[in-house]
Amino acid sequence: MRKIQFFIAWRYLKGKGSALLSMNARLSFIGVFTGATLLVIVLSIFNGFQRQLKMSIFEFDPHIRLSKDSMDAVAIKDWKIWKKKLYDELSSEVETIEGIIQSPAILRRKSTIEHVFLRAIELPLQNNSYYTFPEHFPKIVEPQGMNALPKGNSCLIGAEMAVNLGLRVGDTIELVVPRGQFSLQLGVTPSLRPFTVAGFFKTGHYQYDSRVVLLALDQAQNLFAIGDSVQQLAVRVKDTNRLREVRQKFLVHWPYSVRTLEEEQRNFFAALRLEKTIMTTIVFLFIISAMVGIIVATYNVVRSHRRDIGILKALGMSDTGILLIFTMTGFIMGSLGAVTGILTGIFVSLKLESIIGFLESSINTIGAWYAQTFQEGGIWFKVQLIPRDVYYFDHLPIHIDPAFLHTVAAVAILLSGMASLIPAWKASQMEPVKIIRGGGD
Amino acid sequence: MSVCLQTKDLVKRYRDGELDVEVLRGVNLTVETGEFVSIRGVSGAGKSTLLNLLGALDTPDSGDIIVDGMSIREYQRRGELHIYRNAKTGLIFQNHYLMPDFSVIENVMMPLLIRGENGKKARIAAQEMLERVGLAHRTTHFPEQISGGESQRVAVARAMVHKPPLILADEPTGNLDSKNRGRFIDLLARLQGDYQLTVIVVTHEDDLANAARTQYLMAEGSLVQTP
Ligand SMILES: Nc1ncnc2c1ncn2[C@@H]1O[C@H](COP(=O)(O)OP(=O)(O)O)[C@@H](O)[C@H]1O
Ligand SMILES: [Mg+2]
Numbered sequence: 001m002r003k004i005q006f007f008i009a010w011r012y013l014k015g016k017g018s019a020l021l022s023m024n025a026r027l028s029f030i031g032v033f034t035g036a037t038l039l040v041i042v043l044s045i046f047n048g049f050q051r052q053l054k055m056s057i058f059e060f061d062p063h064i065r066l067s068k069d070s071m072d073a074v075a076i077k078d079w080k081i082w083k084k085k086l087y088d089e090l091s092s093e094v095e096t097i098e099g100i101i102q103s104p105a106i107l108r109r110k111s112t113i114e115h116v117f118l119r120a121i122e123l124p125l126q127n128n129s130y131y132t133f134p135e136h137f138p139k140i141v142e143p144q145g146m147n148a149l150p151k152g153n154s155c156l157i158g159a160e161m162a163v164n165l166g167l168r169v170g171d172t173i174e175l176v177v178p179r180g181q182f183s184l185q186l187g188v189t190p191s192l193r194p195f196t197v198a199g200f201f202k203t204g205h206y207q208y209d210s211r212v213v214l215l216a217l218d219q220a221q222n223l224f225a226i227g228d229s230v231q232q233l234a235v236r237v238k239d240t241n242r243l244r245e246v247r248q249k250f251l252v253h254w255p256y257s258v259r260t261l262e263e264e265q266r267n268f269f270a271a272l273r274l275e276k277t278i279m280t281t282i283v284f285l286f287i288i289s290a291m292v293g294i295i296v297a298t299y300n301v302v303r304s305h306r307r308d309i310g311i312l313k314a315l316g317m318s319d320t321g322i323l324l325i326f327t328m329t330g331f332i333m334g335s336l337g338a339v340t341g342i343l344t345g346i347f348v349s350l351k352l353e354s355i356i357g358f359l360e361s362s363i364n365t366i367g368a369w370y371a372q373t374f375q376e377g378g379i380w381f382k383v384q385l386i387p388r389d390v391y392y393f394d395h396l397p398i399h400i401d402p403a404f405l406h407t408v409a410a411v412a413i414l415l416s417g418m419a420s421l422i423p424a425w426k427a428s429q430m431e432p433v434k435i436i437r438g439g440g441d
Numbered sequence: 442m443s444v445c446l447q448t449k450d451l452v453k454r455y456r457d458g459e460l461d462v463e464v465l466r467g468v469n470l471t472v473e474t475g476e477f478v479s480i481r482g483v484s485g486a487g488k489s490t491l492l493n494l495l496g497a498l499d500t501p502d503s504g505d506i507i508v509d510g511m512s513i514r515e516y517q518r519r520g521e522l523h524i525y526r527n528a529k530t531g532l533i534f535q536n537h538y539l540m541p542d543f544s545v546i547e548n549v550m551m552p553l554l555i556r557g558e559n560g561k562k563a564r565i566a567a568q569e570m571l572e573r574v575g576l577a578h579r580t581t582h583f584p585e586q587i588s589g590g591e592s593q594r595v596a597v598a599r600a601m602v603h604k605p606p607l608i609l610a611d612e613p614t615g616n617l618d619s620k621n622r623g624r625f626i627d628l629l630a631r632l633q634g635d636y637q638l639t640v641i642v643v644t645h646e647d648d649l650a651n652a653a654r655t656q657y658l659m660a661e662g663s664l665v666q667t668p
Pocket of ligand 1: 486491
């Protein structure tokens with residue numbers, strides 16, 4: 001019973017000629033195909049951006065901060081004991097615990113002053129005369145290699161800060177912080193020391209790359225003149241999705257202030273969530289439009305085969321059989337469109353950078369030619385489709401999520417079958433006598 | 442001889458605006474297996490209405506149709522009218538009603554495929570039937586590529602390929618020129634005789650009506666046998 005319906009549905013889609021697909025089939029195919037292609041591309045970019053943002057923040061910032069008070073003003077003197085104790089208690093959740101100092105400071109360079117954020121970390125660990133950086137240390141973009149940092153008073157600065165302040169590797173800057181404390185209480189005296197810029201780093205987060213100065217912890221302790229104490233214990237967890245649960249565990253063992261990254265960067269995470277909502281809406285709209293496309297196309301297939309429906313019924317095909325034929329046309333179109341669309345989408349996503357580069361250069365070539373030919377002394381200002389300095393990416397972040405694509409394919413195929421149910425049901429309810437008396441269409 | 446078809450007081454009305462038009466006013470017809478019956482009548486007499494009821498394309502307002510001992514109302518009650526159509530009838534219309542997207546042989550195979558017969562067997566049966574109607578050389582053509590006379594012979598092949606007990610033809614020669622009409626009548630009469638088919642043909646044309654052994658006239662919504 002199924003075979004005949006598939007045979008007929010396929011013939012309706014293929015047409016009797018040598019063409020690959022009939023007109024109707026082509027239209028609905030193109031609808032689903034374009035939808036799926038665009039969906040994959042848009043979502044790959046969206047996912048890529050989100051991941052990049054999230055990663056840049058999770059890589060550089062501590063996931064959980066432990067301090068003695070919420071203002072981070074109290075120094076932690078016995079931090080090494082705490083560090084060992086906490087690590088032993090929570091080693092199943094925790095990747096690393098480090099003592100850090102993080103504080104605003106004043107940077108002076110000749111006559112320029114700038115406010116910056118110091119971050120002092122236990123870095124680097126000397127190991128066979130090489131310095132090994134922690135796993136999540138931001139990328140050092142200059143100089144190549146990692147041998148620059150801790151010779152004497154040296155620091156790393158963000159690559160954007162280097163550009164903004166015109167700093168080069170080897171330049172000297174001065175850092176000013178309060179002496180003997182982490183706050184500006186009454187009667188504070190400043191502590192000032194020169195530092196050599198040992199290199200530039202890049203986190204992918206503009207705020208950090210333009211504001212943060214990285215120091216080795218012992219250097220910072222000297223600068224603050226605070227002995228061997230730290231301001232915070234910085235925790236990296238194994239699973240960033242379990243931040244809340246891990247926070248509860250720390251609250252049991254650390255009787256002071258515990259703050260997660262999500263609490264500190266509330267706005268950032270709220271923005272990420274909003275983007276996710278927008279993304280979901282886009283997916284939803286794509287699916288709706290594909291469904292409408294399938295409904296219209298199936299409706300057309302039904303209408304142009306009205307006479308066949310009458311004949312098939314007169315020859316003894318059941319209503320269910322007719323229903324099946326026209327559901328299958330939608331189903332086949334949906335499957336073909338979804339699968340080829342997703343494959344094309346993946347291909348385009350992977351090649352997106354070169355495609356955009358090609359578009360840019362084509363636009364600029366044509367534009368320059370146009371300006372020279374038609375505008376008197378015309379100058380063409382080069383177009384950048386994705387301005388690098390605005391978006392702050394050195395390459396387009398593309399992330400293709402296979403699980404998500406499977407879902408898209410499954411949903412598209414299922415829904416295209418469901419969408420065609422409406423016109424297919426109408427077809428199944430047509431009365432053969434009317435069609436046959438009417439003499440066809 | 443056994444009874445193939447029996448109708449009992451078939452009544453069919455159409456609503457025409459405010460008016461109820463009673464097209465069939467109690468049609469009683471008994472056809473024996475292997476009989477060739479014609480029903481003559483002027484245009485609008487209700488011939489197509491009767492044939493559509495016999496083919497279960499439409500339902501009577503009252504009365505009953507019994508084919509091979511089973512009432513059509515029984516099929517309807519079970520939701521199996523499509524099985525009745527496929528198993529009991531073979532239909533031929535004035536317009537050939539071939540499906541344009543399918544080749545000649547595929548069109549002929551259709552009743553068998555709908556029944557669930559496998560493709561190979563259906564193709565063999567269809568080929569044989571097409572040979573019988575003299576179109577063995579046209580099997581892979583599409584309906585638009587063959588003439589009106591040929592199309593109507595394909596329709597005959599399609600109506601008979603699954604060997605239904607009842608062949609119903611509604612003005613089958615209505616669209617044919619006189620030469621093709623003659624050939625068609627000869628073909629129908631020959632196949633009827635060869636296969637011992639039960640055929641009911643309705644027409645307003647005398648030559649076709651006269652080819653049948655039993656002849657009726659439809660007038661005033663009922664049938665009168667004419668000698
Ligand atoms: N669906 C319908 N609604 C109203 N009147 C109809 C309908 N179908 C047929 N009729 C009327 O029934 C009568 C018989 O029609 P029909 O059976 O086609 O006659 P014939 O085939 O003998 O020419 C005609 O008067 C026709 O107008
Ligand atoms: Mg008629």
